[in-house]
Each structure stands twice: as C-alpha cells, then as structure tokens.
Amino acid sequence: MxxxxxxxxxxxxxxxxxxxxxxxxxxxxxxxxxxxxxxxxxxxxxxxxxxxxxxxxxxxxxxxxxxxxxxxxxxxxxxxxxxxxxxxxxxxxxxxxxxxxxxxxxxxxxxxxxxxxxxxxxxxxxxxxxxxxxxxxxxxxxxxxxxxxxxxxxxxxxxxxxxxxxxxxxxxxxxxxxxxxxxxxxxxxxxxxxxxxxxxxxxxxxxxxxxxxxxxxxxxxxxxxxxxxxxxxxxxxxxxxxxxxxxEQDKTIKRQREIAKIYNESLDGVAHITIPSIQSDEQPFSLYIVKIDKNRDSFAVELKDEGVEAGLHYIPLHLLTYYKSKYSLRVNDFPVALRMYQQVLSLPIYASMSDTDVKFVCDKIKKIAKTRV
CATH class of the missing domain: 3.40.640.10 (Type I PLP-dependent aspartate aminotransferase-like (Major domain))
Incomplete structure (x- = not known):
C-alpha cells in the first residue's frame, strides 16, 4: 500500500x-x-x-x-x-x-x-x-x-x-x-x-x-x-x-477537515510528534503540518520506505543559494523560520483519502516514532 x-x-x-x-x-x-x-x-x-x-x-x-x-x-x-x-x-x-x-x-x-x-x-x-x-x-x-x-x-x-x-x-x-x-x-x-x-x-x-x-x-x-x-x-x-x-472545493475542504480530525485524535500525544496548534473552525487544512522533534529528514525517508510520501512547506528562502549569496544572508538571520524548517513535515491530506488511508499513515508514523530515542 x-x-x-x-x-x-x-x-x-x-x-x-x-x-x-x-x-x-x-x-x-x-x-x-x-x-x-x-x-x-x-x-x-x-x-x-x-x-x-x-x-x-x-x-x-x-x-x-x-x-x-x-x-x-x-x-x-x-x-x-x-x-x-x-x-x-x-x-x-x-x-x-x-x-x-x-x-x-x-x-x-x-x-x-x-x-x-x-x-x-x-x-x-x-x-x-x-x-x-x-x-x-x-x-x-x-x-x-x-x-x-x-x-x-x-x-x-x-x-x-x-x-x-x-x-x-x-x-x-x-x-x-x-x-x-x-x-x-x-x-x-x-x-x-x-x-x-x-x-x-x-x-x-x-x-x-x-x-x-x-x-x-x-x-x-x-x-x-x-x-x-x-x-x-x-x-x-x-x-x-x-x-x-x-x-467541489467546499466539499474538498469539508473532507480535509474530517481527515485532520482523524490525524489530530490519532497523533496527539505520540512521542516526537507535535500536531498543528491552530485548530480554528475556519482552518481548511489544505496542508497538515506536524513537527518532528528529531531527525525530520530521516523520519521522512523512513515514511517513504513504509509507503507514505510527505512534503515540506518550505525551505526558508535565506537558505537557498541564490538569495543567500545575492543578499549576503546568514543562516541565523531568521531564527524562527530556521528552527521550524528543521522540524516541519507535511502529511498527505486530500479529499479522496479514505479513513483506511489515513489510519495507514498514522500507523506508520507511530511505528517510526517508537524507534526514536
């Protein structure tokens, strides 16, 4: 799967x-x-x-x-x-x-x-x-x-x-x-x-x-x-x-909110995982962004090996070669963006995901999280 x-x-x-x-x-x-x-x-x-x-x-x-x-x-x-x-x-x-x-x-x-x-x-x-x-x-x-x-x-x-x-x-x-x-x-x-x-x-x-x-x-x-x-x-x-x-966009948002609710309930309290802190009724959850407190990239690699693709939103612009060199930007010039970049990971979320699909993602995240010390 x-x-x-x-x-x-x-x-x-x-x-x-x-x-x-x-x-x-x-x-x-x-x-x-x-x-x-x-x-x-x-x-x-x-x-x-x-x-x-x-x-x-x-x-x-x-x-x-x-x-x-x-x-x-x-x-x-x-x-x-x-x-x-x-x-x-x-x-x-x-x-x-x-x-x-x-x-x-x-x-x-x-x-x-x-x-x-x-x-x-x-x-x-x-x-x-x-x-x-x-x-x-x-x-x-x-x-x-x-x-x-x-x-x-x-x-x-x-x-x-x-x-x-x-x-x-x-x-x-x-x-x-x-x-x-x-x-x-x-x-x-x-x-x-x-x-x-x-x-x-x-x-x-x-x-x-x-x-x-x-x-x-x-x-x-x-x-x-x-x-x-x-x-x-x-x-x-x-x-x-x-x-x-x-x-279909309003229906899409409704389903994304349902998926986010499953993620919230399943992943809340999982070691090394922080679910989104913004839980407004107006949140469309076009992305579901979690924080991984240790080795985000290796976590994403293990997720991929388990059959789950993840995303990143985004690499801070001051870390990209063109802007870093063009404007003489330093790594620590934007400390919050830098810290968040090292942790954030976007999970799959789209209207055609079934509850079984979402549970599969959650199970794989929990499995990998248990291996973290």
Whole structure:
C-alpha cells in the first residue's frame, strides 16, 4: 500500500467539461471560470492565468513594479514569490515567521516598515500557509498606515475564510491563486488573480495579452500595442478542468477537515510528534503540518520506505543559494523560520483519502516514532 502526498480526482463533471472543449461546444470555458470564481470568492473581478506563478508576476505588473522597488514577503514561502520580484530587478525583503502558523510575523513586519519608510517600498506579499491567515484586519491597517499594497499569495487558501469571508474578498489589493501548487501537482496548470480595484484589473487585463488593444469596429486581425505585457492566457482545457474542481472545493475542504480530525485524535500525544496548534473552525487544512522533534529528514525517508510520501512547506528562502549569496544572508538571520524548517513535515491530506488511508499513515508514523530515542 502506498499513500502519495497528493492525488487529483476526475469526476463526471470534469469529463463533461473537458469533452465540451474537445467536441467544439460553443462555451468559453475561461470566461465561465472567471465568472464562477469571482462569484465563489465574493469579489468584483477575476482574471485567469496560465499558472499561479504567472498570477503573481501579472500582479507585480499591475502594480507597476519597477527596478529598485522593494517588496516585503515572508522568508517561509515558495521561491516563486521573490522570483517574480527579481524578474523586475526589484528587491525582495524577507521577514521571519510566527512559530504556530508559519506565516509572516506581523510585529516584525510592522517594525521593518516603521524603520524603512521609502517611496521604493511598493508592496507586501503575504502567503497563507496551509490556508491559515494572519490577523488580516491588522495587516490591512498596517498597509494603510505605511501606504503599501497588499498582495495575498493564496496558493493553499482556495476556499479558506477569515471571519466568514473567503480569502480574496477580505481587503487585499490583489489575491493570487494557484490550481497546481507546490507538491500538490495537478494534471492541469492554472492561476487566478482577484481584486475589487477597477484600475488594477484594467491594467492587468491589458498586460495579460501583450499589451494588445483592438477596436471592436475594425477587422479582427487589426490590433495595436500600447504597453509591454506578456501572454498569461489559460487554455480552454485547463479552464474546463478547473471549473469542475471549483464546484467541489467546499466539499474538498469539508473532507480535509474530517481527515485532520482523524490525524489530530490519532497523533496527539505520540512521542516526537507535535500536531498543528491552530485548530480554528475556519482552518481548511489544505496542508497538515506536524513537527518532528528529531531527525525530520530521516523520519521522512523512513515514511517513504513504509509507503507514505510527505512534503515540506518550505525551505526558508535565506537558505537557498541564490538569495543567500545575492543578499549576503546568514543562516541565523531568521531564527524562527530556521528552527521550524528543521522540524516541519507535511502529511498527505486530500479529499479522496479514505479513513483506511489515513489510519495507514498514522500507523506508520507511530511505528517510526517508537524507534526514536
């Protein structure tokens, strides 16, 4: 028996949507997805992209990021977060994390903004690890005080809520989603940016297709280019597949919570294992992150040998060669992120896991934990 870290499921609706595309049905799957997504999130505008990284990159374009600008982000994020900043020859600034949520530490963020007031400081990108959110009311207040834009990286927060409102509708300038995020690879790629800001979405739409504009009264092949953009377009096939996933997302979260409950009850009190300390009713458990107090990597290897794949979210950015050398970062510059990195391990959690699958994972964890001294 083997339990993969992630697994996609194709339902009847998925096959129906994809067949519509292949059969040439007159359905604009991308437009339908954007409308359905905006409605699901509860936001004015949604714009589909070919990948989650493209969503982040387009967000930076929409904010008119320029060379020498600064964008603040958590040191615990996927490399695509600072990567999109560097593509503009702008500078990412890393902030340490909270120990319980693995999210950006708002105290440290505010201290940095207070000590580094500058017109070059353009935005803060906040990653919601496992769908957990920071204190968003405080975050938006900080952004207003220091006049910075907020971009939320919701790659693991589709359907997650804050005070009953879905992430993407709570007050960020732009929120970016990824339908095939780190280690949870799908058979399709896709991303989405959402906003309530008309100026931002207008600029994003312009740059979404090479900065091309067309006159509706002119011939189809006549166009003009008025800015430098790129091609961020999502394919009809990918959109069709994602539409079916979106329709099931709330059910997916419900099942993930059921699985997390089994994990909590089975693993609580197991030697060398610490279950997640955040147990909010709004926690979607898109990831189930435990702490291993000794030899995390060897624990993961033994789990793999027993048939259970695990993940890591994430390697702190200051430990990666490019950022370490580019900004002369030291290993101990971000002590909380460093300490958590040495312990955290993400267990399999996805809607198609059966209770038997979850029990199998728990049994293997307990078996390995007993060998630890």
């Amino acid at each position: 083997k339990i993969p870290f992630s697994k996609f499921v194709n339902g009847v609706q998925t096959h129906s949507n994809v067949s519509d595309v292949l059969d040439g049905e007159n359905i604009n799957q991308v437009s339908e997805l954007e409308d359905e997504f905006a409605s699901y999130i509860g936001v004015e505008y949604a714009l589909a992209t070919s990948h989650g990284t493209d969503a982040l990159h387009l967000a930076m374009l929409a904010l008119d990021l320029k060379r020498g600008d600064k964008v603040v982000c958590s040191v615990n994020a996927h490399p695509n977060v600072p990567e999109v900043v560097r593509h503009f020859d702008a500078e990412p600034v890393f902030i340490d994390i909270e120990e319980d949520t693995y999210n950006i530490n708002l105290d440290r963020l505010e201290n940095y903004l207070e000590d580094n007031k500058s017109k070059k400081l353009k935005a803060v990108i906040v990653t919601h690890i496992a769908g957990n959110t920071v204190d968003l009311d405080r975050l938006y207040s900080i952004a207003k005080i220091y006049d910075v834009k907020i971009v939320e990286d919701a790659c693991d927060a589709l359907g997650a809520t804050y005070k009953g409102e879905k992430i993407g509708s709570t007050g960020a300038d732009i929120t970016c989603f990824d339908f095939s995020s780190h280690l949870k690879k799908n058979v399709c790629n896709g991303g989405m940016i959402v906003t309530n800001d008309e100026d931002i979405i207008d600029r994003a739409r312009l740059l979404h297709n090479h900065g091309i504009t067309k006159n509706d009264d002119a011939l189809e092949y006549i166009y003009e280019v008025i800015d430098i953009g790129n091609d961020y377009s999502l394919s009809e096939l990918n959109a069709a597949y994602i539409r079916a996933q979106l329709a």
